[in-house]
Amino acid sequence: MADTTVTVKCLVWDLDNTLWQGTLLEDGEVRLYPGVRELIQLLDSRGILQSIASKNDHDHAWAKLEELGVAEYFVLPHIGWSPKSGSIRSIAEELRFAHGTMAFVDDQAAEQAEVAFHLPAVRCYSADEVAGLAELPEFNPETVTQDARRRREMYQAGFRREAAQADFTGPDEEFIRSLDLEMRIEHATVEHLDRVEELTLRTSQMNATGVHYSRETLAGLLDDHRNRVLVTSMSDRFGPHGAVGVVLVETGADVWHLKLLATSCRVVSFGAGSVILRWLTDQAAQAGAHLVADFRRTERNRMMEIAYRFSGFTGETCPCLASLPADDVSGLQRLHLVPVPQAPPTTMNLIAPNLTSVPGNRLSDVLRP
Known part of the structure; x- marks a missing residue:
């Protein structure tokens, strides 16, 4: 069972009818729900990382996130057709975060249930709860250091650094x-x-x-x-x-x-x-x-x-x-x-x-x- 006394380190977003209004592959044009951009920026300033687990065409969805001006806020996005529990497990492993520090928000009860069944320590929220997430204690760290405010930037730099090292052939x-x-x-x-x-x-x-x-x-x-x-x-x-x-x-x-x-x-x-x-x-x-x-x-x-x-x-x-x-x-x-x-x-x-x-x-x- 998820422990709500532990501060969330990473919030994983669904896209369709959660982050944005509408279904991208059906509606073509989608827009962020009111207040979502501000919430993303607020959680980022608190040092809470954010990622994506969405069943969508990757290139199309990522281009839309860039168009909406929020792509930079998401680390290790998983956009494809795999089960969302597998995507969240992979994100947690790459970040080296315990499942109990991960959270997931989705508009579909079936997707929440699938994640809860395979990853019971992950906290799941419905899209209807998005407006109130910032007020919940698990999304409010006791202290926010200067490094915490730059946490996403440091992780993104680390990913680029690791990729460069993997390609480097010298000593x-x-x-x-x-x-x-x-x-x-x-x-x-x-x-x-x-x-x-x-x-x-x-x-x-x-x-x-x-x-x-x-x-x-x-x-x-x-x-x-x-x-x-x-x-x-x-x-x-x-x-x-x-x-x-x-x-x-x-x-x-x-x-x-x-x-x-x-x-x-x-x-x-x-x-x-x-x-x-x-x-x-x-x-x-x-x-x-x-x-x-x-x-x-x-x-x-x-x-x-x-x-x-x-x-x-x-x-x-x-x-x-x-x-x-x-x-x-x-x-x-x-x-x-x-x-x-x-x-x-x-x-x-x-x-x-x-x-x-x-x-x-x-x-x-x-x-x-």
């Missing part, structure tokens, strides 16, 4: 260089905090400790000149990746304490975590400080441990560890590195602040490529 590193990647590391602001909290909560494979930092805790760190809350975003020639990483580091005179490094699994293949670590190591070397990183092994973060080890961190004891407060996290290790200057990355352009500037005077941070 992986050459493909990465061909992307014209740019990584930007910047001090987090209040506007970033919802996404930063989300990264600490949802990132598991590339999360050094698995510790969740609440929005309130992060806000407190912003006001503490000893701590730096840094957010990493990436983009390439296909479009934005959005905010993909968070760094929490306390920059003392002799020791820099890396409390958390977490990056999205979406950018693991680009070596994002290693680039961030090399940059931070270089910054600590410029400051003449030891670098100590918190690490706690979880069931899924083996890749992060490897990244730390490849960057030169070891578990060897160091007198500098005595200057740090005792940890209160079970299983936490403190890894140590004596930093040396690092060369800039060769696979992407890095824009990052100078952490060796006076703590707290963040307007003086200098961006450098």
